[in-house]
Amino acid sequence: MSDVFILAIESSCDETSAAVVKNGCEQVSNVIASQIKSHMRFGGVVPEVASRHHVEQITQVIDEALKIAQVSMENISAIAVTEGPGLVGSLLVGITAAKALAMAHQKPLIAVNHMAGHIYASQLKEPLRFPLLALLVSGGHTELVYMEKDNDFQVIGETRDDAVGEAYDKIGRILNLPYPGGKAIDELAQQGQDTLHFPRAMMHEKHYDFSFSGVKSAVINTVHNARQKGEQIKPENLAASFQASVIDVLAYKTRQALLEYPVKQFVLAGGVAANKGLRRVLSTMIDKEFPDVMFSVPDLTLCGDNAAMIGAVAYSHYCQNRLTNLTLNANPGLELTKN
Numbered sequence: 001m002s003d004v005f006i007l008a009i010e011s012s013c014d015e016t017s018a019a020v021v022k023n024g025c026e027q028v029s030n031v032i033a034s035q036i037k038s039h040m041r042f043g044g045v046v047p048e049v050a051s052r053h054h055v056e057q058i059t060q061v062i063d064e065a066l067k068i069a070q071v072s073m074e075n076i077s078a079i080a081v082t083e084g085p086g087l088v089g090s091l092l093v094g095i096t097a098a099k100a101l102a103m104a105h106q107k108p109l110i111a112v113n114h115m116a117g118h119i120y121a122s123q124l125k126e127p128l129r130f131p132l133l134a135l136l137v138s139g140g141h142t143e144l145v146y147m148e149k150d151n152d153f154q155v156i157g158e159t160r161d162d163a164v165g166e167a168y169d170k171i172g173r174i175l176n177l178p179y180p181g182g183k184a185i186d187e188l189a190q191q192g193q194d195t196l197h198f199p200r201a202m203m204h205e206k207h208y209d210f211s212f213s214g215v216k217s218a219v220i221n222t223v224h225n226a227r228q229k230g231e232q233i234k235p236e237n238l239a240a241s242f243q244a245s246v247i248d249v250l251a252y253k254t255r256q257a258l259l260e261y262p263v264k265q266f267v268l269a270g271g272v273a274a275n276k277g278l279r280r281v282l283s284t285m286i287d288k289e290f291p292d293v294m295f296s297v298p299d300l301t302l303c304g305d306n307a308a309m310i311g312a313v314a315y316s317h318y319c320q321n322r323l324t325n326l327t328l329n330a331n332p333g334l335e336l337t338k339n
């Protein structure tokens with residue numbers, strides 16, 4: 001088969017992105033227009049503002065991705081787009097652009113699950129080896145996913161309340177850190193100690209589900225109590241204590257899952273996969289305790305939302321002729337299943 005070039009589009013939340021991906025493993029271009037500055041003053045993503053930004057950016061971002069890749073529409077094999085999960089208004093902008101391009105240029109259209117994209121971001125570095133276990137940690141999701149083979153997702157555990165990234169961002173807000181709080185808390189945590197020993201919810205329960213609302217409330221209550229009493233808590237110790245609680249739970253559940261599911265590869269994925277502490281603890285644990293399991297985590301720029309990861313998933317859809325058509329609609333609550 002000759003080389004397959006996929007033009008991929010991602011607009012599920014607050015990043016407008018387009019990429020050209022070659023054979024599912026090589027990012028030829030990956031343009032990401034972030035809206036973080038616009039949402040910062042609100043302390044979170046405002047859906048209506050996000051949609052408007054996508055509308056303003058999408059054409060330019062797609063043109064730039066094609067220009068950087070030095071590929072014309074003629075050489076594009078298929079167009080891929082995020083179907084969900086995400087914000088409906090944001091998703092619709094990318095989907096509408098993808099459908100228009102597919103129709104105008106008579107190209108096959110491929111619908112991609114955003115969370116599958118986070119897992120397949122690792123394929124842009126090295127081929128995925130099945131069976132694999134993925135820990136998906138983002139602003140909206142926290143899931144342990146077992147994949148026996150390509151395009152076969154079994155969610156073995158997930159959060160019952162807040163996603164990890166959500167907890168980071170809410171605590172960031174309480175500490176008056178810039179939005180999104182994850183990166184800033186991670187940096188603070190590197191300078192502090194776990195002096196506060198926050199709870200590790202559900203850690204020893206015999207399932208793979210998570211709960212992070214308890215630790216989030218414990219941190220917020222600690223801050224409020226200290227403020228009322230006029231006491232000082234070192235923010236770096238608060239950040240380190242929160243991060244230690246989160247990482248302990250994620251690492252413990254991951255270890256248990258790796259004991260039950262023998263896999264060839266472990267993939268850490270999603271925006272929170274950029275977390276320095278989490279990357280260090282999981283890679284050390286896996287190297288030491290599971291030397292036959294390959295540890296993979298995408299490069300920092302590919303941990304957050306981007307279109308190259310959508311192109312990586314789309315390649316396997318393309319090879320198996322799993323195409324969609326112009327009736328494609330946004331699916332804000334799309335779950336990870338086979339398709």
Ligand code: KG4
Pocket residue numbers: 013137138139140141164165166168169180181182183184186270271272273274275276303304305
């Ligand atoms: O995957 P992503 O870019 O968007 C969603 O699909 O949700 O994830 C964004 C999340 C935010 O909650 C952000 O605070 C978090 O990833 N994040 C981090 C770090 N960098 C980004 N959380 C912890 N440590 C980081 N270094």
Ligand code: ZN
Pocket residue numbers: 114118138139270271304305
């Ligand atoms: Zn994401």
